[in-house]
Amino acid sequence: MDENELFQRMASSIVEGNEVEAGSLAIESIKMGIEPAVAIRKGFAVGMKEVGDRYSREEIFLPDLLVAAEAMKSGLKVLEPEIKKSGNALASPGRVVIGVVKGDIHDIGKSLVATFMGVRGFEVIDLGIDVPAERFVGKVEELKPDILALSSLLSTSAVQMKVIMEELQKANLRGRTKVMIGGTAASEEYALQIGADGYAEDAVTAVDKAVELVSKDQEK
């Protein structure tokens, strides 16, 4: 198998959502002495882009997208330590702290966003569900993320988003970290109202929004 064939097979393993194949192809690429970053760029990422495009064209469904993401993760799990070993780091668009606000445990939307952000190269710290404001603020202080992403489905807990914004303000943490909100209880208007930097309606646009927010920040 030559390099090009390997890259092609790596891409297909993602498109087909074949976790096992992606893992073994990653090992294969190391054996062949291919630079891990190159293997990701020319192999796995090509497949992931293909899947993302198909999803955007509404040709495939979320479960298809998710198995592709799982395959991607399985490949990255092998290659990332290799990159670190060589003293380099994978170029990441940024660091994201994400969670469902206190009083809500609706997990799906947040987890989809976390998965797709991870696959896009963001470093994602998922705080889980029912997360109190103090914890978000503490993590922002500690990790200085580029993005804080808050999710809520229940109208009852959406008010937490406002509380978090106020706490961040008080703690003087609004400079570096952009805040995004999402979930049924959130809206563009609500984002404006509470002073959040962005709102996204679904997991795929959330990733685009995050990239936009981060690059806007870098332009400054």
Added chain:
Amino acid sequence: MLTRDEIYRIHQTALDVLETVGVKFFHEEGLSILKKGGVIVDPKSRVAKFPEYVVMDAVRKVPSRFTLLARNAKKNLRIGVGNTYFTNSYGATHILDSVTGQRRASVMDDLNKATLICDALDNVSFPLIYCHPEDVERSFIECNEFLSIVTNTTKHFELTAWTAEGVRQMVRMAEVIFGREELATNPYYLNVGETPVSPLAYMNDAVGKLIEGARWGMPIDIVTIPMAGGTSPVTMAGTLAQQTAEDLAGIVLCELVHPGLPVFYGSAATSMDLKYGTIANGAPELGILGAASVEIGRFYGLPTFISGGSNDSKVPDQQAAWETMLSDTVGILAHPDIIHNSVYGALEGDLTASFDELILADEMISQIIKVSHSIEVNEDTLAFDVIRKVGPGGNFLIEPHTRKYFSHELWLPQISDRRPRSKWEAAGERKNILFRAKERWTEILKTHQIDPPLDTEKVAELKRLVKGFQSGQVVPPGRVENDG
């Protein structure tokens, strides 16, 4: 939908789920009540596992017949005697503005008007909070919404509170309306609606509300909302099994707090749209799962509360109409006790309200009710004498038999169009059904008054209470334990 054997297998699977997987309760007191009642609780994971006998004990305690009371006794709802009752849609955050036609955030004035329209519509058996007023501070939304409901309808009140504190505030307000003693004796003037989070979890606020409501002796409807493929198995059978476990877990808690409390087996189960990861409100699955839920509820002898009528369309168009019509029809033909959201009045899965849509849905429901009635067969309705009298070649228009029966036997349109083309063409704006819908609700708002009106002193007292809740000066106490 299901055979008796199939229902039994769903039941057995639900018991397996309850016994071996368990249900998570994010509420310490709730967990300790369950533990005392024989449920096996892991305090660390907060997962409660339910032995079969505990579940079936609770199921047996739920009454199959009771009456939900209304301020106007003519609007009382007799549950468990074969009637099906309807509500409007719940909880929109936006509305298609009737004047501008633009979508905007809903406000208190919209809720007041909608509740008054629902009071006037005979097919709305009791109104739910039609839209959340976005001009009211969220922390005070519960008591303000309740004020809007009680001043604009004399039908039954459902406490769509968000928290136990909200329940207490509403009870305090209801005491003003009905009198403290009357409400203590007859708590069925109010019922509490609550929803677990699928899969298999009850939030802190939800459990707090259930316990508070149960202590006051108010009937409770537990409405599970699993989304097949997302928050429950993609298969209908798996979704029904999981939902049944969720419902039964809530019923156990309620019966432990207040044995004999009426609790509905409820479902608003539908599928998840697997392209967008959003709830598919207008899916045929809503109707299928609703009808199946009625059959499962009946298997347990429990009162049933299902959902129908919702749609995913963004505008009052053909899609909105057929989706509302389909799930309502399928649901009602299973004869649930209550089918909520059925007089839909909203779009986009409850996110966007539309008064026009409310009138359209009222028209649809009136047709579906007609379809759900059986054909009356007796000597007089068989009409042999009339057929003999008219004989071959005559007509029945002039017969007294026709006049006697037509308004009962035939469905009569309110806004649907059956005019001859020439008349229709001459009708100008009235050609458009949305225009006719608007005419109808405009007329209702102009002329309709609640009957009987609420005493002005009581209204003033309710407003004082709401102010008191908002300023923190009035904090109504909870119902003490062991009162039920």
